[in-house]
Amino acid sequence: MPPSRRFPRLSQQTGDVERLRREVEAWLLSLGEGEQGPPGPPGPAGADGADGADGADGADGADGADGEDATPPTSVVYTSDGSFDTSQWIADGYVFARVVCRGGGGGGGGGGSTNGSGTAMQGATGGGGGATAERTFRLSDLTDPVTVTIGAGGAYGAGAPNTASSVSGANGSAGGTTSFGSYLTAYGGGGGCGGVASQASGGGAGGGTGSVGGNATSNTATTGGRPGPGGSTGVSGGNGSGSSNNATASLGAEWGGGCGGGRPAAGIGQAGGSSLYGGGGGGVGGGHNAVNAAVAATAGGSSGQTLAGGGGTAGTTGVAPTNGADGAAGDLFSGSTGGGGGGGSLTSGIAAGDGGAGGLGCGGGGGGSAWGTAGAPGTGGNGGDGGSGALVVFLW
Numbered sequence: 001m002p003p004s005r006r007f008p009r010l011s012q013q014t015g016d017v018e019r020l021r022r023e024v025e026a027w028l029l030s031l032g033e034g035e036q037g038p039p040g041p042p043g044p045a046g047a048d049g050a051d052g053a054d055g056a057d058g059a060d061g062a063d064g065a066d067g068e069d070a071t072p073p074t075s076v077v078y079t080s081d082g083s084f085d086t087s088q089w090i091a092d093g094y095v096f097a098r099v100v101c102r103g104g105g106g107g108g109g110g111g112g113s114t115n116g117s118g119t120a121m122q123g124a125t126g127g128g129g130g131a132t133a134e135r136t137f138r139l140s141d142l143t144d145p146v147t148v149t150i151g152a153g154g155a156y157g158a159g160a161p162n163t164a165s166s167v168s169g170a171n172g173s174a175g176g177t178t179s180f181g182s183y184l185t186a187y188g189g190g191g192g193c194g195g196v197a198s199q200a201s202g203g204g205a206g207g208g209t210g211s212v213g214g215n216a217t218s219n220t221a222t223t224g225g226r227p228g229p230g231g232s233t234g235v236s237g238g239n240g241s242g243s244s245n246n247a248t249a250s251l252g253a254e255w256g257g258g259c260g261g262g263r264p265a266a267g268i269g270q271a272g273g274s275s276l277y278g279g280g281g282g283g284v285g286g287g288h289n290a291v292n293a294a295v296a297a298t299a300g301g302s303s304g305q306t307l308a309g310g311g312g313t314a315g316t317t318g319v320a321p322t323n324g325a326d327g328a329a330g331d332l333f334s335g336s337t338g339g340g341g342g343g344g345s346l347t348s349g350i351a352a353g354d355g356g357a358g359g360l361g362c363g364g365g366g367g368g369s370a371w372g373t374a375g376a377p378g379t380g381g382n383g384g385d386g387g388s389g390a391l392v393v394f395l396w
Helices: 017-031 086-091
Strands: 074-078 082-084 096-102 132-138 146-149 178-180 184-186 390-395
Touching: 096 178, 096 184, 132 184, 178 390
Parallel strands: none
Antiparallel strands: 074 390, 082 146, 096 132, 096 390, 146 178, 178 184
């Protein structure tokens, strides 16, 4: 029941009837109002409002510190003995090294001489090329320092002196071994055989990655350096090519050196053997047969191919003989060649031509042989020196 309310006191003025009526109506209406009820439950949440606009970009951050410069790849070439300073290269930021080495080429033999008709004199044979070996190392696996040894080229054989009798030329010597400590080795090629009357001979054999190539001797084939069997059969891998005393063409090699050109009994000389990666062999010197007819000299072999020849050109055999051309120096990867054989002399008392020197790690050419008459013999030409070995280290 609504609370009682006192009726308002009416106006005492009789003429204010309208006001009295309004007051009564207001009082009556107030009697129908109840007490305020408890709050109702919350209404459902309203929908999300639209996203606000993106704020402005913040200021750029400060520049970072400069990074260290990258270590640029480089290389070191050795043409003489030395040492590789491992710790210094590591300190400079290098991690790996790839080493390539080549043994020295064998020297060519010296030409012989005769003192009369009726005797054939073979030209001297060429020296064999040195092998090439390569391998990649982690610098941290190497000793400090590593000893570097460069194989010298083999010395040439001297030509026969001018004497009253037939004289053979001197043999050339083998090329030296190139090594990178005990980690990697490339062996030199064998020396060529001096010119010998009426006898055939193989050239100096190519060096291998496991042993030096065989030196040439008369009436004998030479055997290429190991690791596998060389000899007068086709070779591959690290084998040096052997040289035959009865074949018409020299053999090629892959990583081993090419053989020096040999001289079969028939008098047709072989060009110097070539090698895809090793050094090429030297060519054969010119000579003459029993009736003093010319037997031509041959060209040296090449590095970067397997076909014989392509190296230093041969000298001319005849009444005015010329020297064989030196092989091209090239580098450890291609372009180096063996020396050409010296031209033989067909004129009494005239010296035969010298063999050309071998290019980098390649064999020297054989010297030409000389013809003479009794009392006026010729002088054999000198062989060519074998090319020195070399070693390069690539670092990154």
